[in-house]
Amino acid sequence: MRLESLINLDRRIVYLLIAIGTLLPVLMPIGFRVTTTAPVEAMFEKIESLGPEDVVMISFDYGPTTAPENTPMAEAALRHCFARHVKVVVLALFPIGGITMAGEVLATVAPEFPDLVYGRDYVLLGYKDGAQAAMKQMGVGIANVFPRDNAGTPLEELPLMQKVQTYADVDLVITYATNIIGDYWANLVNAQFGVPVAIGCTAVSAPKFYAFYDSRQIIGLLGGLKGASEYEHLIVSHYPELRPAYSQAGIYNAMRGMDAQTVDHAIIMVFILFGNIVYFLILRRDRRASRRSA
Amino acid sequence: MSPETWYDPTRVGAPLVLLLLFSTVVLLMIRLSRQGRGMFIRRIAGIQAMEEAVGRATELGRKVFYLPGAGSVDDIQTIASLAVLRHVATLTARYGVDFFVPNKDPLAFAAARETVQEAYLQAGRPDLFTGEIVQYVTYDQFAYTASVTGMMVRERPAANFLVGAYHAESLLLAETGQTTGAIQIAGTAEVAQLPFFAVVCDYTLMGEELFAAGAFLSREPAMLGSIKGQDYVKAALMAFIVCGVVLEVFGVHWLHDFMTLGNGH
């Protein structure tokens, strides 16, 4: 086989191997081990420091496109909050599917904690457009932005929202963000109102948010599926009662998703090595040919 | 609690000083430039290649695609993209090559249509402008990407310009363009997308190069002066950073405290 045909390999061969590398670990889970990193542990420790008198605001700033990365981290952090009886206020600022994601995650996690009561322990405020404007206004009054919750109930009728009026009543904001909305929470809400912010983001955005983490604009960072798997590992290690949620057969979670991601990374690395080996063989062949002709 | 003063004391510090410094330097450089002082701006490969890309499309008899990004007109990257769009539209009008500008945002679509129409008029080819050149596709990120990548594969443009604010769709668009053999010039200030463009596209305008592009292309003294002013402010910021590091090493925190905004962490 000519070296040139190897270096210009039909990209469909690459796609086929990636597809196989994704499918096989899903059908036959491998169970790679998970080691946690500092940004994830920091967010975990923050929620560990909270209790039944504290309030966490969770903003769903992602849509169905990044659900495979963001939903596992959202479910894990919500389970952590509920396990510690931390009060949770949920909202969505992402226009394309944010409220749908919020509803789905709550519908999945809330039934696992039957002693929690909607309105007293957690509230779904709904979706609001104009992310920055909404964030600024909530500093003045959450009811200015969300006069009613997602079901249409006035906020003054919800026991939790009688106590949570502005950011001053919130102990932590967690945003699951795919794009600039995550920046706004850090640059606007943390910088101007002093509320601690943690971000759960896609892997592609994680390099950007490391700068925010380093400068302490955010107190924790869950970067992509790896970050989500680390958080799941932490809550499963510390809360054995939550293990059944992660050991059900056929249910997707980040730890299972990491099997496929690991295999795909390995395939990509093999292709990179292969491409470079062929490249060097071509260079060596051309150098020898030019020496012979000289 | 009602505020005591008419100004916010937590914000009247470093932000105000930097705002005044920045505005003063930039306005001063604009004034000097208008007075005739030469302003050297280094060559930017991506900008130099624009005419080459349009020329290639003319030779091959294929289209030029211009994607102004995912942002709306309140995003400064979109404004910068419109400045570049004007230049590219002028080139396509001059060369008589087919031009297509699919838009994701409705406000950007309206602005792009005005820009291209005006560019064709200024180039003396208003007859070439049609409503089909600038089109609105859809607001949804991936529906837009699916539509545009489909058009790329079917119409096989010779040149793609991906200039503006991009998010996850950047690699999908750039890689599809690469498979069709188009010459690609990208430009964005989204740091997360720059690696994808840098790896896949032929030329990439990174960060501030995007904002400088429109000014650079116009060669207007005021525009060149503003780029120069911004460079001097950057030099001042670098000096702040070095001073800050040295002071922090010796345990002197006043510069750090001065630069901290309000009650942020």
Add this chain to the structure above:
Amino acid sequence: MFWKLRLPLILTFCVGLVPIVTFFLTEKVPGVSFVRDKVEQYMVIIAGFALLLGVVNVTQSNIRKIEKRKPGWPFAVSLLAGLFVMGTMGILSAVRVGPFQGLLTTADGTVTPFYWMTRSFFSPLQAAMFSLLAFYVASAAFRAFRVRNVEASILMIAAFLVMLGRTPLGEYAFGWIRGGELWLPGLTDWIMAVPNTAAQRGIIIGAALGGASMSLRVILGIERSYLGAKH
């Protein structure tokens, strides 16, 4: 000329100054809260009207395509069908008319029509498009990560180490050495936290300054490309 150029420039100057000036003022100044908040709300309203403009353009261009039977015209039919069905459902669901009671589920847990459409069509299609990135990253990496020169080599090595360190493979690589399972993840964290962060900060600062300079030009009317006018 006044309506097309001068008035927009005057409006841009006035409206552009508002967020800058009100950033430094408190509510003690009369009108600050009103101006600060209303400008942002007006942006949202204007964007809504502009969306209408976009919908009209999509409808017009696709109807033209169907009328002239241009190549791919059946897809224009499906596009218009999707646009009007989903759009109508969304509006009816938001104002709660008839069976369209909300965007998610009803009080008794029944899935609303809009939510069913979102879950059955929109979400899977979105996820499918996003998942193409995995394939494109692989083909781009295979093509681009070659040791052609010093910079390309550094890029390749860094990418290799980060890919290895961000998965359990990095732990297994040196896991046979005591404490070795943390070497590659630790090195990856260092790459992300130090050189990557430094480079990102440099680009962010540069881009922010470029954006500020551009904003100043727009506010002062020097930059007029967004109006379709020459500078």
